[in-house]
Amino acid sequence: MDFKGLVDKAASAANAAAAKASEAATALSEQARAATTPTPPVSEEVSPAEQALIAADPESALPAPAQGKAVSFFNTDKLAELQAVSAEKVQQLITSFQQALPALKSAGYELTEFEVEIGVTPKLIPHFRHAAQSEENVGAAREMLKDNKLGQMLLGALLKAGEIHKQIKVAGFGFSHIEIEMGLIPSVRLQYKNDAAL
Numbered sequence: 001m002d003f004k005g006l007v008d009k010a011a012s013a014a015n016a017a018a019a020k021a022s023e024a025a026t027a028l029s030e031q032a033r034a035a036t037t038p039t040p041p042v043s044e045e046v047s048p049a050e051q052a053l054i055a056a057d058p059e060s061a062l063p064a065p066a067q068g069k070a071v072s073f074f075n076t077d078k079l080a081e082l083q084a085v086s087a088e089k090v091q092q093l094i095t096s097f098q099q100a101l102p103a104l105k106s107a108g109y110e111l112t113e114f115e116v117e118i119g120v121t122p123k124l125i126p127h128f129r130h131a132a133q134s135e136e137n138v139g140a141a142r143e144m145l146k147d148n149k150l151g152q153m154l155l156g157a158l159l160k161a162g163e164i165h166k167q168i169k170v171a172g173f174g175f176s177h178i179e180i181e182m183g184l185i186p187s188v189r190l191q192y193k194n195d196a197a198l
Contacts, residue, residue, distance in 0.1 A: 090122045093150070093182065097124060100151025107141035108133035109158045112177060123183035126154075127191075130162050130178060154180060161188045168192075 094116070101111055109128040117123040138159070145151035161178045168175075172195055179189040 087118075090116055090118070090124065093122075093124050096148060096150040097126065097154075100145055100148050100154055103141040103144035103148075103151060104128070104155060104158065106133070106144070107138045107155060107158070108162070109155075109178070117183070121184040123181055125179055125181045128158060128178045128180070130158070130165065130175075132162070157186075157188050161190060165190050 097114075104111070108131045110131065112127045112129050114124065114126040117125065141155060142152070145155055157180055158178060161180075165175050165178070168190065170192060173192040174195050176191040176193040179191060181187045181189065
């Protein structure tokens with residue numbers, strides 16, 4: 001599968017996470033509105049003396065805010081549910097990613113490190129060192145990844161990035177590694193470092 005497939009898969013995962021985030025945000029804003037909306041006095045009969053006090057100081061008629069309301073505002077089931085969904089999506093992504101690593105390595109792309117960015121739309125950002133391999137090795141890697149869509153997308157993106165990095169020449173800088181940001185809008189970064197740092 002090509003890079004467009006990677007974009008489509010990331011977009012569908014992001015849409016699901018965004019829908020959950022929207023539900024959580026709506027629930028939180030409703031709770032905030034309920035916490036800050038003043039409630040009228042419980043008694044329907046107001047004596048003339050109480051009317052005079054209310055006219056002089058309208059805020060005295062409002063009930064005192066409940067203690068700890070602001071703290072409980074952030075401690076909601078919806079927020080916990082959103083975090084659980086994000087963690088589950090990231091774990092699914094990492095599992096599929098790990099299964100693809102042996103094939104990617106045989107194609108010449110060795111994982112050196114990876115980052116996980118947690119948020120409304122979580123991201124996985126692996127870093128690969130590139131060592132050119134034969135067409136047979138790349139073909140074998142494709143065959144190994146035939147049942148792993150994420151692996152197929154990663155291999156396609158890495159192969160394109162591998163070709164592009166050979167064409168970019170910057171005096172005093174050498175190619176370091178490839179980063180693939182798998183998130184709402186996937187991207188590929190080519191990292192170059194000063195020759196003295198390599």
